[in-house]
Amino acid sequence: MKAKNLIVSFSVLMIAWLLLNWTLDPLIVAIGIGLSLLISVLFCSKCTVFEGIKLGPKAFAYTFVYILVFIRELIKANMDVTKRVLTPGLNIEPGIVKIKTNLKSKMARLILANSITLTPGTFTIHVEGEYFYIHWISTEAVDIEEATQKIANTFENILKELYE
Amino acid sequence: MNNLDWIIYLAIGIILIAMSLNLIRFFKGPSVVDKVVAFDVISLSGLVLIGTVAVLTNRVIYIDVAIVYGLLSFIGVIVVAKYLQKGL
Amino acid sequence: MDIFKLIGAIMLLGGSLSLLVAAIGMLKMPDVYNRVQVATKASTFGAIFSFLGLAIIKFEHWFTGENWLGRVIILIIFIYITNPVSSHVLMRAAYFMRFPLSKLTKTDVLRDDTNSNLLKEPKNE
Amino acid sequence: MLKNILIALVLIGFGVIFYDLFMVYEAKTELTDLAHYYAKNGANEIGGANLVTSIVVTYRGFDTLGEVTILFVAASIISFFLKLKEDEEEKVIGSKDTTELLVTASQVLVPLIFLFGVYVFMNGHLTPGGGFQGGSIIATGVALMIMANPNFKINTQIIHWIESISGVAFVFAGVLGVLLGGGFLDNTFKGLGVGEFGTLFSAGVIPIIYSFVGLKVGAEISNILNKYQKSQKSI
Numbered sequence: 001m002k003a004k005n006l007i008v009s010f011s012v013l014m015i016a017w018l019l020l021n022w023t024l025d026p027l028i029v030a031i032g033i034g035l036s037l038l039i040s041v042l043f044c045s046k047c048t049v050f051e052g053i054k055l056g057p058k059a060f061a062y063t064f065v066y067i068l069v070f071i072r073e074l075i076k077a078n079m080d081v082t083k084r085v086l087t088p089g090l091n092i093e094p095g096i097v098k099i100k101t102n103l104k105s106k107m108a109r110l111i112l113a114n115s116i117t118l119t120p121g122t123f124t125i126h127v128e129g130e131y132f133y134i135h136w137i138s139t140e141a142v143d144i145e146e147a148t149q150k151i152a153n154t155f156e157n158i159l160k161e162l163y164e
Numbered sequence: 165m166n167n168l169d170w171i172i173y174l175a176i177g178i179i180l181i182a183m184s185l186n187l188i189r190f191f192k193g194p195s196v197v198d199k200v201v202a203f204d205v206i207s208l209s210g211l212v213l214i215g216t217v218a219v220l221t222n223r224v225i226y227i228d229v230a231i232v233y234g235l236l237s238f239i240g241v242i243v244v245a246k247y248l249q250k251g252l
Numbered sequence: 253m254d255i256f257k258l259i260g261a262i263m264l265l266g267g268s269l270s271l272l273v274a275a276i277g278m279l280k281m282p283d284v285y286n287r288v289q290v291a292t293k294a295s296t297f298g299a300i301f302s303f304l305g306l307a308i309i310k311f312e313h314w315f316t317g318e319n320w321l322g323r324v325i326i327l328i329i330f331i332y333i334t335n336p337v338s339s340h341v342l343m344r345a346a347y348f349m350r351f352p353l354s355k356l357t358k359t360d361v362l363r364d365d366t367n368s369n370l371l372k373e374p375k376n377e
Numbered sequence: 378m379l380k381n382i383l384i385a386l387v388l389i390g391f392g393v394i395f396y397d398l399f400m401v402y403e404a405k406t407e408l409t410d411l412a413h414y415y416a417k418n419g420a421n422e423i424g425g426a427n428l429v430t431s432i433v434v435t436y437r438g439f440d441t442l443g444e445v446t447i448l449f450v451a452a453s454i455i456s457f458f459l460k461l462k463e464d465e466e467e468k469v470i471g472s473k474d475t476t477e478l479l480v481t482a483s484q485v486l487v488p489l490i491f492l493f494g495v496y497v498f499m500n501g502h503l504t505p506g507g508g509f510q511g512g513s514i515i516a517t518g519v520a521l522m523i524m525a526n527p528n529f530k531i532n533t534q535i536i537h538w539i540e541s542i543s544g545v546a547f548v549f550a551g552v553l554g555v556l557l558g559g560g561f562l563d564n565t566f567k568g569l570g571v572g573e574f575g576t577l578f579s580a581g582v583i584p585i586i587y588s589f590v591g592l593k594v595g596a597e598i599s600n601i602l603n604k605y606q607k608s609q610k611s612i
Contacts, residue, residue, distance in 0.1 A: 176268075186274075218306070234330060238334040242341055245344075
């Protein structure tokens with residue numbers, strides 16, 4: 001598990017270095033390899049962020065699925081916000097509800113919370129164990145099961161394929 | 165090439181209007197959190213302005229400036245939130 | 253190449269309109285929580301969309317010369333990670349400082365759970 | 378109502394001030410004699426695309442050495458005056474103190490911030506960055522780590538090692554300039570050349586010197602942050 005952590009962290013840093021420099025000059029690539037190795041050994045020899053990540057063609061494909069779904073939800077969210085803001089009068093019904101998630105991996109939970117924050121009408125306000133507290137601008141369901149079904153299920157199913 | 169620049173200038177005008185509307189909330193905001201959120205949105209708009217200026221003047225290095233500015237605004241918001249909660 | 257400039261400029265315009273929506277939402281919404289909610293969604297979308305537009309305007313530099321695309325991708329990933337997190341931290345601080353919720357609020361599960369000590373309190377010694 | 382009018386007046390005042398600034402502003406086009414010399418010969422002599430870097434590191438290298446020393450003295454004095462309590466007890470963190478999301482995000486972001494800081498000070502001669510800026514960015518990453526996790530401990534030993542080694546290496550590079558080049562902190566060693574203009578490996582030893590400056594500044598500011606955090610805990 002530790003080696004996997006190091007490999008993932010190293011490749012993330014290396015990709016960032018190549019994106020910043022945008023060249024394949026061997027000297028720059030060599031400096032990037034050394035630097036990424038140093039930083040990932042310094043920071044990620046004990047870190048638990050990338051634990052439980054799945055590597056392989058299936059996970060790679062699901063990354064694209066996630067990005068597409070996320071973009072669709074982001075655009076939907078902004079149509080929703082624009083409609084709420086530009087129609088006269090306040091047609092909101094805010095409330096704080098609780099949802100339950102089964103995800104264990106830290107990174108998956110961060111991505112889930114960010115996705116909930118950026119999708120229509122919902123906002124992660126507090127995280128406590130397996131429960132997420134959501135501020136919902138138009139409360140449609142108070143029950144845990146129903147709220148989970150409505151808010152988190154699309155992303156959770158995709159993230160389950162990416163992390164275990 | 166220059167005939168499409170007016171769209172970019174229009175976008176700059178809209179962003180400036182958005183920034184001044186946020187400034188109203190910044191001065192008026194009943195609570196301190198309102199002010200911090202207004203500041204956050206203003207800095208994000210400023211980020212887009214920096215990017216637009218980078219395109220207009222053809223200088224790619226301004227995008228680096230935008231990255232550093234975004235980092236600073238993120239850290240600033242977190243510092244204020246921590247301070248509000250219990251004192252750093 | 254002109255078509256790319258047109259697409260990029262229109263995307264930039266859309267992003268700036270989204271930022272304007274965020275500003276109007278800040279003025280219109282009744283309490284802190286709804287303001288943060290609206291402003292975060294609209295401004296994050298506006299910034300990401302505008303930067304994509306700026307990268308597309310510079311399409312001819314993507315593979316030669318100056319590095320526009322790489323830096324813009326880094327910036328977009330950075331905004332995607334940081335902006336929801338900073339708003340989340342701020343809104344949490346507001347909630348635990350007991351800023352009042354708007355009168356329209358229907359339900360507040362978190363308040364009930366906090367009162368019944370379901371949440372872990374830090375131990376004071 | 379009065380408050381709203383006041384707000385409007387303040388906004389209009391800002392508008393007037395900035396309008397004046399914007400319209401009256403006129404760029405200076407004439408260069409002074411010294412600036413003329415730098416602009417004319419800087420690129421050829423030093424080989425850096427960012428002329429400011431050439432001036433800071435080479436023409437006014439002593440000045441930079443002094444600035445680094447000032448920062449070092451400031452860090453020492455701060456750690457001297459703060460009352461530190463060296464108890465290593467772990468605070469119990471409730472879920473109200475810090476959020477899990479911020480901890481996760483900081484664990485992802487801090488390595489990226491460090492990488493970006495190194496990028497900034499290695500490209501100091503090409504972009505508007507440099508040693509001091511890169512070091513400050515690295516220290517920002519340390520500040521983020523401290524804020525996300527109250528129990529976070531920095532290994533002070535490593536920081537002191539990095540600081541001393543990079544300080545010594547900076548002076549050593551300057552002395553090498555006396556031996557191989559034309560004087561203290563001269564960047565063009567004989568037989569090494571200045572490299573191709575505008576690439577990462579140009580401008581002689583400027584990237585190397587700036588890397589040392591960046592490491593030293595980052596270590597010093599991280600040290601100050603660390604000391605402040607320790608003195609906070611003891612209250």
